[in-house]
């Protein structure tokens with residue numbers, strides 16, 4: 001009897017210890033890393049007031065111009081307002097990427113033979129499905145983060161870009177760092193595009209190894225021996241990929257899968273995908289830090305509790321945990337040309353938009369979104385601390401192991417580029433650096 005009791009007590013203790021061990025791992029993973037902290041920020045409450053605050057993003061500005069007749073959008077019988085919208089919002093068609101998993105408000109219209117096209121620039125994302133009733137558009141606002149709109153694909157003068165909060169069920173929670181924002185999934189599908197949720201790699205960012213990316217997406221461009229999960233439709237395709245890696249890799253053309261003439265471009269560009277995955281998460285990060293700072297300032301009058309978050313933010317900004325490439329990537333040269341042309345160049349002609357694509361995404365690993373209005377719009381208390389820490393990291397004064405992967409020459413190059421190209425930096429950024437003391 002006693003033995004049985006002892007046995008039960010013992011097995012209970014083992015179970016409890018195991019449970020605690022699990023909880024501890026989860027707790028540490030979350031507390032140590034802001035990147036895992038996805039609880040929803042209360043952005044409907046008064047401090048942010050997401051639902052009621054007027055947005056001044058690029059789409060809201062276009063809507064105003066449509067209302068007062070400053071601009072007209074031409075309707076095309078085949079693709080509706082797509083071409084006119086891309087032009088009006090200055091989104092290059094060469095950024096086209098195609099996703100066939102049924103991951104959208106209009107899931108019924110998406111399939112491997114009718115994928116959803118996504119286009120983007122630095123602050124607008126446009127979703128287009130041939131034949132679907134709506135175009136889905138998101139924009140970045142410095143105060144609100146992602147702001148979402150629909151546009152009916154029927155001819156109307158003037159057409160109306162309608163702000164929607166319905167989109168937040170997917171774009172405003174755990175998958176978007178708990179703020180209104182952008183997301184990219186890599187979830188396998190069956191032959192119809194229906195999700196196989198057991199087969200998902202979640203939280204796709206620049207930290208995700210290429211081999212885990214793009215399930216549910218088409219991918220064009222070359223990537224050498226590296227494998228990825230794109231262009232695989234249904235279980236059999238995944239099985240074949242396991243036996244014969246890259247049998248649908250390094251594709252230039254997608255016409256074997258669907259009628260490519262329904263889209264402005266023929267491909268789903270690998271380089272555009274890579275940059276999207278960096279950028280979407282970076283946008284969410286800026287929004288999250290901004291929201292958290294505003295809430296903390298209101299609550300306590302300071303942002304001292306955000307140290308860990310700022311550290312994680314800088315790690316992402318500086319690509320500290322970027323997944324490295326094992327072969328060169330090559331995509332649509334037109335996309336690369338347009339993307340890099342927008343870079344602010346330093347005295348030596350270098351910019352944060354210069355691409356490497358051999359072993360990593362960028363030549364100088366610091367996000368170009370450091371120039372974005374949303375970054376500069378963060379409360380001064382946070383921006384000052386971020387810039388101070390960034391300066392210490394780049395000058396080598398801060399030798400935190402979190403940034404150990406950032407080579408000395410990377411630090412020097414980024415510092416020089418930012419000094420020449422980023423406005424409103426604090427004065428100490430411009431002072432000559434005494435290498436001996438690193439001050």
Ligand code: HEC
Pocket residue numbers: 099101103104105118125126127135136137138148149150164166167168169170171181182183184185186216280
């Ligand atoms: C059922 C979930 C869901 C809903 C609801 C939803 N989306 Fe999305 N959306 C996604 C997913 C998932 C992606 C990323 C593509 C992928 O990986 O499949 C995405 C991507 C996008 C993108 C490309 C940029 C980005 O964020 O990655 C735009 C633009 C977009 N959605 C707009 C909208 C708009 C506008 C609405 C509301 C009218 C909406 N979405 C509603 C799931 C959803």
